[in-house]
Amino acid sequence: MKSLTSIVAAGCTALATFVHLPLHAQAWPARPVQVIVPGAPGDGADLAGRLLGQKLQEKLGQSFVIDNKTGAGGIIGSVAGKNAAPDGYHFIIGTAGSHGINAAVYDKLAYDPIKDFEPVILINKTPNVCVIHPSIPASNLAEFVALAKKEPGKYSFASGGNGSSAHLSGEYLKMLAGIDLLHVPYKGATPAVQAVIAGQVQMFCGNLPPAIPHIKAGKLRALGVTTLKRSPELPDVPTIDESGYKGFESVAWFAFFAPKGTPADAIGKLNQALDEIIRMPDVREKLQAQGTEPVGGSPADLKQFQAAEIEKWTKVARTAKVAL
Numbered sequence: 053m054k055s056l057t058s059i060v061a062a063g064c065t066a067l068a069t070f071v072h073l074p075l076h077a078q079a080w081p082a083r084p085v086q087v088i089v090p091g092a093p094g095d096g097a098d099l100a101g102r103l104l105g106q107k108l109q110e111k112l113g114q115s116f117v118i119d120n121k122t123g124a125g126g127i128i129g130s131v132a133g134k135n136a137a138p139d140g141y142h143f144i145i146g147t148a149g150s151h152g153i154n155a156a157v158y159d160k161l162a163y164d165p166i167k168d169f170e171p172v173i174l175i176n177k178t179p180n181v182c183v184i185h186p187s188i189p190a191s192n193l194a195e196f197v198a199l200a201k202k203e204p205g206k207y208s209f210a211s212g213g214n215g216s217s218a219h220l221s222g223e224y225l226k227m228l229a230g231i232d233l234l235h236v237p238y239k240g241a242t243p244a245v246q247a248v249i250a251g252q253v254q255m256f257c258g259n260l261p262p263a264i265p266h267i268k269a270g271k272l273r274a275l276g277v278t279t280l281k282r283s284p285e286l287p288d289v290p291t292i293d294e295s296g297y298k299g300f301e302s303v304a305w306f307a308f309f310a311p312k313g314t315p316a317d318a319i320g321k322l323n324q325a326l327d328e329i330i331r332m333p334d335v336r337e338k339l340q341a342q343g344t345e346p347v348g349g350s351p352a353d354l355k356q357f358q359a360a361e362i363e364k365w366t367k368v369a370r371t372a373k374v375a376l
Contacts, residue, residue, distance in 0.1 A: 080140055080315075080317060080318045080321055081112055081113075081114040081140070081141065081318075082114075083114065083141065084114055084115045084116070084117055084141070085108075085114060085115070085116045085117065085140075085141050085142070085143065086117050086119055086136070086141060086142050086143070087101055087105060087116050087117065087118050087119065087143050087144070087145060087308075088119050088121055088129050088132055088133045088136065088142070088143070088144040088145070089101050089118055089119065089120050089121070089129065089144075089145050090121055090122070090126035090127075090128065090129025090130050090132075090133070090144065090145070090146070090147065090150045091120065091122060091126065091129070091147065092120060092122045093120055096147075096178060096259075096304060096306060096342070096344070097145045097147050097306050098118065098120060099342060100145065100175050100176060100306045100339070100344075101118050101145050101306075102118055103335065103338055103339070104116075104175065104326060104329060104330075104335075105117075105118055107329045107332070107335060108322075108325060108326070108329065111325050111328075111329065112321075112325060125149055125150070125154060125213075125215065125216075126146075126147055126149050126150025126151075126154065127150070127154065127161070127162060127163070129144065129150065130144065130146070130150045130151070130154075130162075130163050130165070131162050131163050132144075133146075133163075133169070133309065133311060134162075134163040134168040134169070134311060134312075135311075136311045137311070138310065138311040138312060138313035138314040138315075139314070139315075140310075140314055140315050140317070140318030140319075141318075142310070142311055142314075143172065143308055143309065143310050143322070144169070144308075144309050144310075144311075145175070145306055145307065145308060145309075146165070146169070146306070146307050146308075146309045147304070147305065147306055147307075148217055148303065148304050148305045148306075148361065149216070149217060150165070151165040151169070151307065151309065151358060152165065152305075152358065152361040152362055152365060153215065153216075153217060153220055153361075153365050154215075155362045155365075155366070156220075156362060156365035156366040156368070156369040156374075157214075157215040157220070157365070157369050157374050157375060157376050158215070158375075158376050159375055159376070165358070165362065166358065166359065166362070167312065168311070168312050169309040169310065169311065169312060170309065170310040170311070170312060170313075170314050170319055170351070171307070171309060171351040171352075171354035171355045171358065172307070172308035172309055172310055172319055172322055172323050172326070172351055172354065173307060173308050173322075173323050173326045173327060173330075173348060173349060173350075173351065173354055174305065174306075174307045174347045174348070174349055174353060174354045174357055175305075175306045175307055175308065175326070175330065175346070175347065175348075176305065176306055176330075176339050176344040176345055176346050176347055177279065177303040177304070177305045177344065177345045177347060178259055178260065178261070178303060178304040178305065178342075178343060178344040178345070179259075179260045179277045179278050179279040179283050179303055179304075179343070179345075180217065180218070180221050180257050180258055180259055180260060180277070180278040180302050180303065180304065181257070181258070181259075181260045181263050181267070181274050181276070181277050181278065181283075181286070181289070182221075182225065182255065182256070182257040182274070182275045182276050182277075182278065182292065183248065183255065183256055183257075183258075183263055183266075183267065183272040183273060183274050183275065184196060184248070184254055184255045184272070184273050184275060185248055185249070185251045185253075185254055185272070185273070186270060186271070186272065186273045187251060188207075188254055188273070190273075190275070191273070192275060192276075192290075192295070193275040193276045193290075193292060193295040193296075193297075194295065194296065196255070196275055197229045197231055200229075200231040200232065200233060201230070201231055204231070204232035205232050205233075205234060207233050207234070207254045207255065208233060208234035208235070208236050208253045208254055208255070209222040209233050209234070209235060209236070209253065209254065209255040209256060209257065210236050210237075210238055210244035210245070210247050210248055210253040210255070210256045211235065211236070211237050211238065211241075211244055211256070211258075212237075212238060212239075212240045212241035212244050212258070213237050213238065213239065213240070214237050214374070214376060215374060215376045216237075216241075217258070217259075217302070217304060218241060218244065218256060218257055218258040219235060219237065219374070220302070220365055220368055220369065220372075220374070221257035221258075221278060221302040222235060222255070222256075222257050223235070223368050223369075223371070223372035223374065224300065224302055224364075224368045225257065225292070225297070225300070226372070227368060227371050227372070228297045228300060229297060233255065236253050241258050241259065241262065242262075244256055244258065245258065245262065245263065245266065245272075248272060249266060249271045249272060255275075256272075257278065257302065259304055259343075260277065260283060260285060260286070260343050261285075261342060261343035261344075264285055264286070264343070267286065274286060274289045275289075275292075275295075276289060276290055276291055276292040276295050277289055277290075277291050277292070278291070278292055278300065278301060278302040278303060279291060279301060279303055279345070280293050280301050283343070284340070285343055305347075305357075305361075307354050307358070308322065308323075308326060310322075319351060323350065323351055326348070327348045327349065327350075330346050330347070330348040331346075331348060
């Protein structure tokens, strides 16, 4: 018969073993989860992260803490995400810039958007819209392209900076339409839009939501939206795809990623929870009110989408000789 001392010792050993089990071996999530956002409070990734974070807390019983790490076009936050512990308690909301375009335009990037991360889920897509100053004698994209072909180099397009989504969108249109437009970079999307409104630059292809008030006020003329389907916000504006440039798609997008090596169980559970949340009517309504299209799906869907985005923008960047 075992002594009381040996029984107690065995019990303590078993308890110690349980206490020191890796957290991912316990029911996930067993503690708060950090979600890095490589952008400022109030931007698209931040708004999506906070909306979904609150729903995740309600659904899974743990808080999902948003950690904004801004700067360098998403590079600072992405490096932090790459270096975070792959324990199922650290995730990042990657963007079209941080986990797509950056791979295409930077010769040396401090992280690999594919190799350093595990895909979780695509949250949403936000269309861009190509707009011109209303004084330009073109009521649609075909007429603007005709003007640009008639006088190569006369017209210019604005962007929020070299290598930005608006820059690559403009270069993509140039490539498909075979036109010569001068790129004029600004320090952010807001001054770029204001430059078009002022008539200093003729065109801009940027995020739809901030442009809508100016379009409705007649300060900008919309030529086309950059999703494959028309936007409910501008139902009378055709897509660039249906305007004759098949396959043209240029969108801002946000997606959950995890550091490489994160347990598949945590990724699977987070994907399932988020996919269910994104399908909730109130969540879809809030995302659509921001001018975005809720997506969802599997990690494999995100992986395929991200690879296609990087391939597309790499081709555009090489053609336009965009390198940072």
